[in-house]
Structures are given as structure tokens and as C-alpha cells.
Amino acid sequence: MACFQWQQQQQSPEPLELKTGDILLIRSGFHAQYAELGAKDEREVGEAWPPASCGVDQDLRLLKWLWDSHVAAVGGDSPAWEGFPSDDKADFTFHEVLLAGWGCPIAEMLWLEDLAASCRERKRWTFFLTSAPLNVHGGVASPANMLALA
Template sequence: MAPPVSGYKLNNNGIPNFEDLPLRPTDPHYSAWGLYGEKDELGTLNRLTDERVAAAAKDEIKTGRRISLNWPLDAQPQQSFFSRHVFTQSLIRKSPRVVNDDVWTFNSQVSTQWDGLRHYAYQREERFYNGVTMEDIHGVNDEDGGKKTTVNGIHAWAEQGIVGRGVLVDYHSWRLAQPAADLKPYDPFKSDAIPLEHLQACLAAQKTEVKFGDILFIRSGFTATYPQKTDAELSAYRAVVPHHFGGVERSEAMLRWIWEHFSAVAGDQPSFESWPAPPDSPHILHEVLLSGWGCPIGELFDLEKLAAYCEAQKRWSFFVVSEPCNVPGGVASPPNILAIF
């Protein structure tokens, strides 16, 4: 675990300025280890204070309309990207009673997911959030009778959930409305990057204000495009290793924007940032967000119905309720998420 850290100043939002990262010069780039204590497992979810959540509920819940953001667990029925175990269901007759049970088996990242703090480490330093090692994760806790450790597990997020004000950046709709000559090509199935300036232009066009502690959702067009692909096309994409996906740009400016505003980030694509990352890139968002800040990354969120409703209402902010599965030591989880208007 990272030792306590001191000597930094907090700004008006109660966090260090981006320029002060890392908090200790010996820690990995941009990291905020120790900000919430050496044993913290919530990271940027600490920004979702009771007061902030209550204010979001008061301001955002007006009609009671609820929209699920969960892609079906079997949305990739035969094969999945990243060779993850697809969803299977065993339906069991409980004869002679007229009763059924079922058993589900699936990789926690095969459909809509929150990436947890055990998922992706700083690759060079081989450290997860707050300095946790692979040995810490795969070891046993001698103080708990030799049970497997649960450090940085997804269960820590289940206690209070990921709940607060959400904002949708409907980049896909915004992009389709722009003159083609003004934009570079963007394909969700290529390593194309979404510039920060485009996300900000989309927010401005929507007249959507971002508030500190918001939960960010970006509709890139992946789940809108996926159903249009044939099985042969999808197999061809999966055959390319590493896979290629569009996503937000990997830049210091993007990192600064996320640090200064959000408690969690999510998108409809398989990788939140464009993928694959160049070798030795200092701006791999998975490293910094998950292992540097403890910031949840959501992927494969189904934002189609949400985008349609936001457009109809001319309102792209809402209340978010997400309850990750309570799996001690879990790496990731379906979000079980609703947007409430």
C-alpha cells in the first residue's frame, strides 16, 4: 500500500491541482496515491459525497423516467472481443415441482462493465491503485485465516454504489451533424481518437454544463454501428490482435479534463480510449485512471435509448444509479445501471 502523503494543497473542489500530480515524485506519473489514505479503495468515487448525491437527485429527478444503460449479457453470443468467456445460461427444471432455476457463466467484462481497480496496472511499475502489487492481489491474507485477499476488489464499490449526476456527450449524433469536410474520418472499429475539443464542442452544442463529481458517458457510435456488422466482419475484427477500437484521445489535456471534473467515466466502446496504445505511451488512460486515481472506467454501455430520450427532451444530464455486484475481490462487474430523469 502507498504510505500517507502530505504537503500538497487542495483546491476549491477538495482535490490537488493537476499540476501537483504525482503527489510524491517517486510515484508513477500523474498518480494520486495516498490522497484518501493508504488503504483507500474508492478513488475518485470519494467525490460522490452524500451532499453531492442529494443535490444531484434534487436537481435531476423531475419526471421519474428510467432508462437502462445495460447491453444484454449475451450481446456477444458466440465470440467476444479480447477472447473473453461469453455468457451462457443453463436452465434447470426442478421436477417434479413446477419450478425452474438457472446458472449463468460469463466473463465480467464481456458486456457492459465497470473496470475495477484490480484490472489494469501501471505496466512499467507493475503497481495497481495505491501501490498494490500482483502478489497482493493473488496472495492470501494470513491475518484472515489464509483466505484469498480482496484488496482493491470491486466489492468496495458495491456498498454505496456509483450514484450521482450523469452527463451524456452524444458525440456520435454531434459528429453526424457536422460538415464532413470539417472533421477527420472516425470509425469505431479503427484506432481513431476522439479529440477533447470535439467533446467540448458537443457539450456546448447540447448546452450541457459539466459539474465537479459528474459521471461522464460518451456515445462514440460503437453500439450504434455494431448491429450493422455481419458475423464475418466481426470475426475479421476479432482476428486482428491487438484489436483496434476508436475512443477518446490519449493526451495530457484529456487526463487533466477528467481529473478536474469527473468521478467516473464510461463509453459505449470496448476500450474507453482509442486502442491499441503506442508502445511506452505516457498517456494510457487505463493506467492513470484505474491505477493512478482509482477512477472507474465503464465500457460497452448501451447509450442508444438514452441518447434518443436526451435528444427528445433537449436535456443531456440525469441521475445515475449503478450497483456493481458484491463480489469480494472482483476485477470488474456489470453496472446494473439506470439513468433517471
């Protein structure tokens, strides 16, 4: 199911509510499954062309919701935040809009399994998230080096 549709259909007593400056993390389980692959399967996934991975759908409603929510950043445990290959019908990609259009960072391939377990244990899904990327002049990407504090 598309991320935005799933979020809209939740009947949780605590619905997802983003506040200005929040960071939205999406855990798909991709990284955990990838970590379980043997060397041969890992190589096949890495060399697949065109690359394919799970992620959020190129849904304009989700893009508008992110804008209206004033998120500071987004991230997830898959190779790209949005699913690839992307929808040919969409006239945008999240990477283009979030990074180049809004200056909104995207964190990818995060290990979220331990964080999810801790959140479940505490029954609390909010926390302080900090990141200290590498200080490389002219760099455009870096390991996230993130730390979540509950």
C-alpha cells in the same frame, strides 16, 4: 476529430460543464454498429490482433481537464474508453491513470443509443446515473447494470 478538440470547439448554447462527482459518458456509435454485424464480421472484430477500437485520444489536456473537473467516473460505448492502439508518443494510458492512479471507474461497452434518443427528445443531457455491479469478493470487473433517470 479528437474528443478534447471537439469539446473545445462546440458552439452550443449549453457548453459541456462538469460538476464535482459527475460521470462523463462518450457515445461513439461503436456498440450500435457492432450490434449490426453478422456472426462472421463480429468474430473478425473480436479476433483482430492487435485490437483496434475508437475512443478518446491519449491527450494530456483531456486528462488534466478530467482531474480539474473532479469526475466520479467515465464511460462509453466502445470496448475501451480510450482509443486502441494507444498513441505511442503518450507517456500514459487513461486506464492506468484513471483506475490505478485516481480510483476512477471506467464503464465500457454501454448501450447508449436509447439514452441518447431520450436525451434528444427531452433536450436535456443530464440525468441521475446509478450502477449496481455484481457483488463478487475479489472481483475486478462486472457488468455495469446501469440505470439512468431523467
